[in-house]
Each structure stands twice: as C-alpha cells, then as structure tokens.
Amino acid sequence: METIKLFSILMLGLLVFISCEKDDPEIPNEEELITTVTYTLTPTSGGSAVQLVYKDLDGDGGSAPVITTGILQMGTTYSGTLELLNETETPAGNLTEEIEEEGDEHQFFFSSTTNITVAYNDGDANGKPVGLETLLTTGDAGMGKLKIVLRHQPDKNASGVSEGNISNAGGETDIEIEFDVTIQ
Amino acid sequence: MLPFSKKFPLFVVILALPLFSNGQPCTFSISGQVTDKSTGAVLPFATVYLEDTGKGAISDSAGFFRIENLCQGIYRVSVSHIGCETKKESLELNGNVTTNFVLNHFTEFLNEVVVHGKNSDNTTQISSAISKGEIQKKSNENLADILENIQGVSALRNGAGISKPVVHGLFGNRVSIINNGITQSGQQWGNDHAPEIDPFIADHLAVVKGTSALMYSGSSLGGVVLADMKNIGSGDWLTGNFNYILQSNGWGNTLNTQLEKGGKSLSWRLTGTLKARGDTKAPDYFLTNTGKKEADFALQLEKKWTKKWNTQFYYSLFNTEIGILRGSHIGNVTDLEEALYRDEPFFTKDNFSYNINAPSQKVIHHLLKVKIKFQPTENTFVDFVYGGQLNNRREFDVRRSGRSDIPALSLEQTSHFLQGYLFSQITQNSTIKTGVQGNYTDNTNNPETGILPLIPDYRSYQASAFFIFQNTTGKLFYELGGRYDFERLNVYAISHTLPREIERHYHSFYDFSFSAGAKYPVSQSLTTNINVGYTTRSPEINELYSYGLHQGVSGIEEGDPDLTPEKSVKLVFTADWNIRKNMFVQALGYFQQIDNFIYLQPQQELRLTIRGAFPVFIYEQANSRIYGTDWLFSYEPFHGMKFTAKYASVRGWNREQNIPLVNIPSDNLLGTVTWFPGNFQKFQKNEISFTGKYVFSPLLMVIFFCRRQLPQTWS
Numbered sequence: 001m002e003t004i005k006l007f008s009i010l011m012l013g014l015l016v017f018i019s020c021e022k023d024d025p026e027i028p029n030e031e032e033l034i035t036t037v038t039y040t041l042t043p044t045s046g047g048s049a050v051q052l053v054y055k056d057l058d059g060d061g062g063s064a065p066v067i068t069t070g071i072l073q074m075g076t077t078y079s080g081t082l083e084l085l086n087e088t089e090t091p092a093g094n095l096t097e098e099i100e101e102e103g104d105e106h107q108f109f110f111s112s113t114t115n116i117t118v119a120y121n122d123g124d125a126n127g128k129p130v131g132l133e134t135l136l137t138t139g140d141a142g143m144g145k146l147k148i149v150l151r152h153q154p155d156k157n158a159s160g161v162s163e164g165n166i167s168n169a170g171g172e173t174d175i176e177i178e179f180d181v182t183i184q
Numbered sequence: 185m186l187p188f189s190k191k192f193p194l195f196v197v198i199l200a201l202p203l204f205s206n207g208q209p210c211t212f213s214i215s216g217q218v219t220d221k222s223t224g225a226v227l228p229f230a231t232v233y234l235e236d237t238g239k240g241a242i243s244d245s246a247g248f249f250r251i252e253n254l255c256q257g258i259y260r261v262s263v264s265h266i267g268c269e270t271k272k273e274s275l276e277l278n279g280n281v282t283t284n285f286v287l288n289h290f291t292e293f294l295n296e297v298v299v300h301g302k303n304s305d306n307t308t309q310i311s312s313a314i315s316k317g318e319i320q321k322k323s324n325e326n327l328a329d330i331l332e333n334i335q336g337v338s339a340l341r342n343g344a345g346i347s348k349p350v351v352h353g354l355f356g357n358r359v360s361i362i363n364n365g366i367t368q369s370g371q372q373w374g375n376d377h378a379p380e381i382d383p384f385i386a387d388h389l390a391v392v393k394g395t396s397a398l399m400y401s402g403s404s405l406g407g408v409v410l411a412d413m414k415n416i417g418s419g420d421w422l423t424g425n426f427n428y429i430l431q432s433n434g435w436g437n438t439l440n441t442q443l444e445k446g447g448k449s450l451s452w453r454l455t456g457t458l459k460a461r462g463d464t465k466a467p468d469y470f471l472t473n474t475g476k477k478e479a480d481f482a483l484q485l486e487k488k489w490t491k492k493w494n495t496q497f498y499y500s501l502f503n504t505e506i507g508i509l510r511g512s513h514i515g516n517v518t519d520l521e522e523a524l525y526r527d528e529p530f531f532t533k534d535n536f537s538y539n540i541n542a543p544s545q546k547v548i549h550h551l552l553k554v555k556i557k558f559q560p561t562e563n564t565f566v567d568f569v570y571g572g573q574l575n576n577r578r579e580f581d582v583r584r585s586g587r588s589d590i591p592a593l594s595l596e597q598t599s600h601f602l603q604g605y606l607f608s609q610i611t612q613n614s615t616i617k618t619g620v621q622g623n624y625t626d627n628t629n630n631p632e633t634g635i636l637p638l639i640p641d642y643r644s645y646q647a648s649a650f651f652i653f654q655n656t657t658g659k660l661f662y663e664l665g666g667r668y669d670f671e672r673l674n675v676y677a678i679s680h681t682l683p684r685e686i687e688r689h690y691h692s693f694y695d696f697s698f699s700a701g702a703k704y705p706v707s708q709s710l711t712t713n714i715n716v717g718y719t720t721r722s723p724e725i726n727e728l729y730s731y732g733l734h735q736g737v738s739g740i741e742e743g744d745p746d747l748t749p750e751k752s753v754k755l756v757f758t759a760d761w762n763i764r765k766n767m768f769v770q771a772l773g774y775f776q777q778i779d780n781f782i783y784l785q786p787q788q789e790l791r792l793t794i795r796g797a798f799p800v801f802i803y804e805q806a807n808s809r810i811y812g813t814d815w816l817f818s819y820e821p822f823h824g825m826k827f828t829a830k831y832a833s834v835r836g837w838n839r840e841q842n843i844p845l846v847n848i849p850s851d852n853l854l855g856t857v858t859w860f861p862g863n864f865q866k867f868q869k870n871e872i873s874f875t876g877k878y879v880f881s882p883l884l885m886v887i888f889f890c891r892r893q894l895p896q897t898w899s
Binding site for chain 2: 021022024025026027028029030031032034035037054056057058059060063064065088095098099101102105106149151152153155170171172173174175176177
C-alpha cells in the first residue's frame with residue numbers, strides 16, 4: 001500500500017508541475033535573411049537612375065513579394081549596382097558587405113529574355129567576377145524579363161562561369177528573382 | 185536507384201574473451217532439463233552453452249541435455265531458446281551436476297513465437313525479432329538498417345548515415361520506438377531524423393503488432409519497435425566481448441564492447457560503442473561529406489534487495505555527427521532539378537576524407553531509467569518506472585559569413601515518463617497486464633539559429649491507462665486489450681505575419697485503442713494467428729503547426745491546426761507452416777483502413793520567395809487504406825547450409841481522391857545463403873553468408889494501379 005501511496009503522490013506532483021506555463025519563445029534575430037534586393041542602374045552618359053526593387057519582408061512563405069520594375073532607354077549603357085538589405089532589422093542590415101567580404105564564395109548571374117547584356121565590372125580576391133558592380137547595355141526596344149541569381153559557393157573555375165554562364169556553376173541559390181523590364 | 189544494395193562489411197572480427205580460467209580433473213558432467221516458465225512445457229533444441237570453455241549442448245526433444253568431460257571449477261552457463269530470454273547462471277562443479285533450467289518467454293512473443301529447424305541454434309527463425317548475435321554482427325549499421333531484416337520492415341533513407349524504420353508502410357509519428365521500456369522521445373516527425381539508439385546496446389530488436397503493443401505509450405498505429413535489454417546474469421564473474429567491424433565502403437570502423445558482472449550484491453553492465461566512417465563511394469566518385477562519427481555509452485545497474493524487491497538503474501548516452509552529401513544541399517527548385525539531372529554531384533572531391541562539414545547533423549540523446557520491481561508472489565509483480573530523456577538536435581547548413589558553425593535548426597526536448605504496471609497470472613491459463621502512465625514533454629527551439637523555426641515550442645502532458653487479458657483454452661490462445669490516452673498540448677508559436685508576436689494555442693485529444701487476437705494450431709505443423717485492432721492517433725506538432733521552409737525536403741510546409749485524430753482499423757492474419765522438418769513458410773497478410781489519414785499534399789502553386797520558387801506542401805487528411813503481404817521462406821537442404829528468402833509488398837490508397845499514397849516502400853525481396861562450415865579447433869560458430877536485396881521498380885506498381893486509374897501527374 002505504501003508504494004501505491006508513493007505513486008499517487010508522484011502523480012499529484014506531476015499534475016501540479018504541468019499546470020505552470022512555459023516561457024514565451026524568443027523570436028530569433030534573422031540577421032542572415034535577405035528581404036530586399038535593389039538593382040540601381042545609372043546611365044554612364046549621365047541622367048537619372050532606374051531602380052529595380054524586389055522586396056519580401058516576411059521571408060520564405062507568407063505573403064507575396066513586392067516587385068518594382070522600371071523602363072530602360074534603348075542603346076544605352078548603365079552602370080549597375082546591387083544592394084542587399086535585411087529590413088526586418090532596424091536599422092536595416094546591409095548584406096552587400098557580407099557578399100563583398102566573401103566575394104570568392106559568391107557570384108551573381110544575369111540573364112534576360114530581351115535585348116539586354118550584362119557584363120561584370122568588379123572582381124574578388126582572385127580577380128574573378130562577383131557581380132555587385134556591373135555594366136548593363138540595352139539594344140533595340142523590347143519587353144521581357146531580367147533574371148538575377150546569386151549563387152553561394154559556386155565553382156568559379158568551371159568552364160564559362162567567369163563569363164556569366166550559370167550552367168556549370170553549382171552551389172546553392174541564395175537569391176533568384178525576376179523583373180519585367182521594358183526597353184523603349 | 186540501384187536494384188541491389190551492396191553493404192557487405194569486409195571483415196567481421198568478433199573476439200570473445202574468456203576472462204577467467206579453470207582447474208584440473210576433467211571428468212565431470214552437467215545434465216538436466218529445460219522447461220518453459222509460463223506453460224511448463226519442455227523446450228527441445230534449447231542451447232546450453234558454457235561461456236568459458238565454448239562447450240555446449242542442444243536439448244533433445246524431451247528438453248534434456250548433457251555436457252561431459254568438464255573440469256572442476258566454476259562455470260558461467262548460458263541457456264537460450266528462440267523466443268525466450270537467455271538465462272545466465274554460474275555453476276560450481278565439484279562432481280557431476282544435475283540442474284534444470286526454466287526460461288521466460290519474451291512477454292511480447294507469448295503468442296507469436298515461431299520455432300523452425302531441428303538441431304542447431306543457427307537454423308531457428310523468429311518471425312519478428314533479431315537476436316543479440318545478429319545485432320552484434322551488424323552493429324556498424326543503423327537501427328533501421330538492422331530492422332530491415334525483419335520482413336515487413338523497410339528503411340527510409342536520407343543519405344548514407346540516416347535511416348528510419350518503416351513498418352507495414354507507416355513510419356515517423358506512427359511507429360513508436362521503445363528504448364529499454366521507455367518510448368523514445370525526440371524529433372520523430374522528421375523524415376531525416378533517425379532514431380537515437382545504438383542497436384548494440386539491445387539484447388534483441390523486435391517489431392510488435394497487435395494487442396501486446398497496447399502497453400506502450402506513443403502511437404502504435406503502424407507498429408511498435410522494441411530495443412530491449414535483458415537482465416544481467418546471476419553469476420558473479422566478469423564476462424564480456426569486444427567487437428571490431430571494418431566496412432570497406434567509407435573505411436568505416438566500429439569498435440564496441442560489453443562487460444558485465446552479476447552477483448548477489450550489485451550487478452552491472454557497461455556498453456560502449458565508437459564508430460567512425462569517412463566519405464562513402466559510388467562506383468565512379470566519392471560522395472563528399474557523407475562520413476559519420478558516433479560515440480555511445482550505457483550503464484546498467486541491478487540490485488536485488490530481497491526476494492521480493494529489486495531495482496534497476498539504467499543510463500545511456502547517444503552522441504552522433506552525421507555528414508550530409510554536400511552536393512545534395514540546394515537552394516530552391518531550380519537547384520533541385522539541376523542536382524537531380526547531373527551525372528556527378530556538385531562539390532565531389534577526388535580524395536577520400538573522414539572530415540565532416542556543413543551540411544551535417546549533431547544529435548545527443550540521454551536516457552535515464554529507474555525501475556523498482558515488487559514481486560510478492562511467483563505469479564504477480566508490480567513495477568514502477570521513471571524514464572527521463574533529454575534530446576538535443578542541431579542541424580547545420582552551408583551559410584554565409586562563417587555562420588555554417590551556427591546551427592540552422594536547434595531543438596531541445598526534455599521528457600519525463602512515469603509508469604505503474606501490474607502483471608498477474610491469475611490462473612494457470614490466464615494473465616492480466618495493466619498499468620497507468622504519465623508523460624510530459626517540453627520542446628524548445630534555441631534562438632541561436634537566427635532562423636524562424638519550422639515547428640513551434642510546445643509542452644505536452646499525457647495520461648494513459650491500459651489493460652490486457654490473455655488466456656489459453658485448450659489449443660486456443662487469445663488476448664483482448666484496451667488503451668486510453670488523454671493529451672493536452674500547449675503550443676507557443678511565433679506569428680507568421682509581421683510584426684512577429686507570440687501566439688498561444690491549446691489542444692486536448694482523447695485516444696482510444698482496442699485489440700483482440702487469437703492463435704490456433706490447426707495441426708502440428710500449421711499455426712494460424714489473427715488479430716484485429718482499432719487505434720486512434722492524435723495529430724502531432726508538425727502536422728498541426730509546421731510553418732516555413734523545410735530545408736530537408738526543399739519545400740514550404742504548412743500545418744493545419746484543425747486536423748482531427750486518425751482512426752484506424754487493422755486486420756492481420758498470419759500462417760506459420762513447417763512444410764517439412766527443414767522447410768518453413770510464414771505468410772502474413774494485413775489490411776488497414778485509416779480514416780482521416782494525415783499526409784503532406786503538394787499544392788498546385790509554387791511560392792515565390794527571394795530565393796526563387798518553392799513547392800508548397802500542406803498537411804491534409806483523407807480516408808485511406810493500406811494493405812500488403814509479407815512472406816518468409818526458409819530451407820535447409822542439408823546440415824550446415826541454409827537458404828532464406830523474404831518478400832514484402834505493400835500498397836497504399838487514398839480512397840477519397842482515388843490515387844495511391846506517397847512514401848509507400850517498393851516491393852522487395854531479400855535472399856540469404858548461409859554456410860556453417862563447422863568448428864576449426866578454437867574457431868567456433870563459424871559462418872559465411874551472402875545476402876542480396878532486390879527492390880522492385882515502382883513501375884510494376886504503376887501497372888498494378890493502371891487497372892484502377894493512373895493519376896494525372898504520371899501521364
């Protein structure tokens with residue numbers, strides 16, 4: 001009987017134990033998250049800059065991203081600069097620097113379905129392109145998509161990768177976004 | 185997928201070290217009879233083995249044995265019989281000794297023991313258990329890989345080091361794993377989360393279906409896997425064994441040891457395992473970053489205070505680090521597609537290495553058990569069990585700026601389990617088993633990850649009770665049982681919308697299970713067994729509250745807090761047929777109807793994120809059906825040679841949408857040829873075996889289903 005009594009006390013103790021609430025979880029600081037990509041295009045011959053912005057504030061899943069597109073002039077060369085932000089933090093975290101520091105482990109790839117060509121205008125510690133700074137040249141008028149991909153740990157020595165061909169690059173995709181662009 | 189799995193360890197070296205020596209005149213003998221404790225029946229073909237000399241005997245058809253030409257001294261005797269707990273005793277020999285041994289049946293096998301074969305231990309076959317010897321030989325493998333040798337069990341693999349058992353087509357939350365009597369409490373929901381158990385610590389592994397499964401907490405909808413320890417023998421001598429296994433693929437090394445000492449005061453057993461394996465190799469290239477390291481330890485202490493009271497203390501530590509193929513780590517669906525179509529994975533290196541880098545998993549699991557047993561009479565005992573577990577799982581991804589050292593998933597789970605259990609043999613022919621259980625689980629995400637967690641923090645409280653009645657009337661054995669579980673689940677989630685807030689959700693679930701089974705020997709060579717059971721299973725945390733990107737499956741997973749419990753009715757029929765003395769067939773058929781079956785439904789849309797598009801999976805419910813058969817055929821054409829073939833086939837059907845269920849294992853055939861060349865002087869119990877496995881192409885199943893309706897996605 002003693003053991004039954006002991007067991008009842010244990011069970012009662014458990015009941016008391018379970019009635020207390022757990023502490024609220026701590027919301028993690030998502031410092032690595034990229035919420036906003038801005039591609040700023042400034043005509044090399046002078047003139048006002050065009051900004052392409054891709055913004056997804058709540059991260060993976062959740063509500064749809066907000067995309068701002070722009071109109072480019074035909075037959076123009078633009079100097080392009082990419083900026084990556086984490087706007088869940090205040091002030092917004094700048095992830096461009098992170099990519100710059102680890103330039104040899106990152107590369108942006110650009111492709112377009114319209115008359116746009118993008119050339120690299122920067123280099124990492126080994127002289128291979130990163131793609132944070134680019135030269136974008138437009139041809140004839142047209143409409144189409146401009147796709148920007150950021151690969152982490154690509155094989156920069158694989159054939160065609162330094163020229164901007166993604167097919168042999170490998171690595172993981174950190175960014176893959178598309179803008180509707182109009183050339184007129 | 186390769187049709188054959190090639191997993192032969194190159195060498196298996198097993199050294200049994202006798203740790204004491206004995207005296208002079210060698211003319212004595214030990215003889216006696218072996219009987220079954222519960223039925224009193226004599227046990228033919230039981231093995232009586234003197235561990236220190238290697239001498240032994242097999243009992244005859246009346247259960248008698250005799251070992252001769254023994255020297256004076258103290259011997260450690262081990263008596264084993266298939267389906268029974270091995271009994272170890274020390275015997276002092278100063279003349280001829282006559283002694284009888286009474287063996288206990290494994291309680292879960294009271295109604296499902298299959299004895300096959302004639303005159304040696306090697307030729308017997310249990311339908312659903314794996315013995316210590318088998319475990320020892322395969323102890324370089326994972327738990328699930330060893331369990332695969334039981335027909336009806338498959339392994340769900342995620343790369344070279346991770347596997348989960350699949351029982352009759354069901355796995356994860358639907359298959360409970362009982363580690364030394366305590367339901368394993370970890371992150372069982374993840375398909376890439378292997379059970380945290382070193383198989384080497386187990387005395388036997390078994391899959392329990394039917395009424396006996398009701399006594400274990402956790403879900404038995406799919407089946408219950410037992411990793412059971414045995415009691416420490418009574419002889420107060422130090423014995424043990426050391427094993428070393430070298431695996432050629434990946435140059436895997438496994439070193440394990442088990443030492444034990446019985447005795448009147450305090451008995452103890454120590455078990456330790458060390459494993460290290462490097463990158464495994466496909467025919468043409470290395471699978472970079474698929475190595476594995478593991479270090480496990482267990483200590484068991486037993487103390488018999490009086491004839492009626494005894495206590496057991498058990499602690500085990502499981503600690504592993506598993507590398508995940510670098511080339512399989514991907515960012516989005518484009519990467520996935522690219523990875524699938526490549527001849528050779530990205531990041532494949534030309535050299536072999538033992539290094540493990542991100543992506544990887546580090547898992548630590550502690551288990552503490554205290555059991556107090558009170559046995560007032562020969563036929564009745566009560567035990568009180570406390571089980572405490574601490575599970576820490578960290579998963580590492582390839583991340584930017586040195587963050588690869590910070591886990592991308594970091595979960596800590598604490599659980600406490602209490603049980604009061606009564607076993608009573610109320611009459612010569614009937615037994616009751618009943619008990620109450622309490623279970624508390626606390627699950628916390630560590631915020632160090634810097635990533636929103638996939639499953640939220642929660643606390644779960646569970647109270648359960650069960651009752652099982654077993655009876656033998658003439659040749660018929662039958663059992664009836666029921667179980668009730670109440671669960672309270674408190675969830676502390678982070679909101680999906682901005683700004684992030686804490687949301688609390690509360691659920692209460694009530695689960696009922698009933699089961700009835702019968703076993704009837706139609707003739708001396710044919711035994712049939714039937715079991716029917718009703719079980720419910722409450723939805724688990726991942727099914728209710730998953731939200732976000734599940735890196736392991738490269739998809740966005742969303743739970744549904746409105747899911748209702750699954751309700752299952754399962755019918756199992758088994759026939760064991762000893763066609764001849766040296767030929768045996770076991771056939772098993774099952775049919776399981778599951779209402780509200782919870783599964784991940786892929787959605788039409790792809791969800792756009794800054795990392796590209798991801799497929800979306802949502803937990804949904806549908807009335808489903810699972811059915812299949814398992815076959816075992818075993819033949820011993822002449823003494824010293826044995827063939828075994830096992831075949832398993834399972835089908836899953838979504839009755840509402842009229843399409844097959846996903847994640848159902850393919851049909852498979854496992855064949856083994858074993859040759860026992862006999863003893864060469866000091867080398868005893870020698871055997872050479874070849875095993876091949878053939879997994880049938882899912883195409884065959886497509887043809888099968890074509891007659892019904894081919895789903896559109898396959899067109």
